[in-house]
Amino acid sequence: MEKVDLSIYIHIPFCVRKCYYCDFLSAPMNEETRALYVSRLCREISLAKEELLAYRVKTVFFGGGTPSLLEGRQILEILECLRANADFDEEAEITIECNPGTVDQEKARLYKKAGINRISLGLQSAQNEELKRIGRIHTYEEFLKSYQIFREEGFHNINIDLMSALPGQSLSSYEDSLQKVVGLAPEHISAYSLIVEEDTTLKNMLEAEKKKGKNSLPSEEEERRMYELTKEVLGEAGYERYEISNYAKSGRECRHNLVYWTLKPYLAFGLGGSSYFEGCRFYNQRNFKDYCEILEKEDRKEVFSQLREIEEIADEKNQMEEFMFLGLRLSRGVSKKEFKEKFLKDMEEVYGRIIKEQKEQGLLVEEDGRLFLTDYGLDVSNRAMAGYLL
């Protein structure tokens, strides 16, 4: 019997220091702690051998945190461990997130040797002042150096992350960042709008500003224009907007992220990693000390029962909702045929009324058995997707 495809996420929870806007599970840690983590991570992977071998690994994603903060040989070790315990597709997409200033030629060479074939570089802005204001550790020049290193080492699939609506950012400085990135011709660009999260340094800074009657964030109108500009500049440069915030040259969509958006199975390893596997959503332990201690235990069953917290047994209603709102993030939308195969029901039977309404409102269109949001629908995607809650 042919094996089902599986994606793997590996969480590396270390950063040089915390960016002001960040609420991800990451922190600065010393070398010794990082080495301990790698050994526990490899143990977690080895213990999952039985689960892994039932599938065929199609994509791997090292995310964080800053995975490139680990030594190149540690990334090699993790990938060797994965290969020894899983069945890899020869063409598997293997991505690593890197921060400028944490990579050198030697590391890039080891990534290549380890089989990594996709790099995701977090630039965020090409303006040093803006980078400083959000607490990034690097300058634009350092980013350029890292980008150059990866190109020289033969990486032909690079993503660059950009952010809009940053403190002190203007429409023209954002346009300059966009143009500089486009000028480098990466294969993929992720362009997100800053979200100010609770309990972050940035949130406190903005509150303090507010008390003084100031506000360095762009206005809603400026933010909207940045959003329009992103579509315009990237579209003209030949990038296809295949997801609300993601743009790619033809055939260079991130296969790993497509798995998330199309509700296919993925298994996460490492601190706080979240999985969608065999109809279940679960999260790994988020406390570093507990994570490491649990992985010292002998019994495999005991380890996983303590390590993984089941969030939900995804029932049909839940899965239908997710199928719709994750799928509608994509410009190719959702397939009626796939819906029927998955849920043994016609999409119209479940969502007929809202589909009709949204078509009439110009939010949704149908072509060749697929439903997708129009440009206008994508612009108001939060409102449009809320309609698919059952």
Ligand code: SF4
């Ligand atoms: S590099 Fe990424 S994960 Fe690390 S602190 Fe900055 S935003 Fe957070």
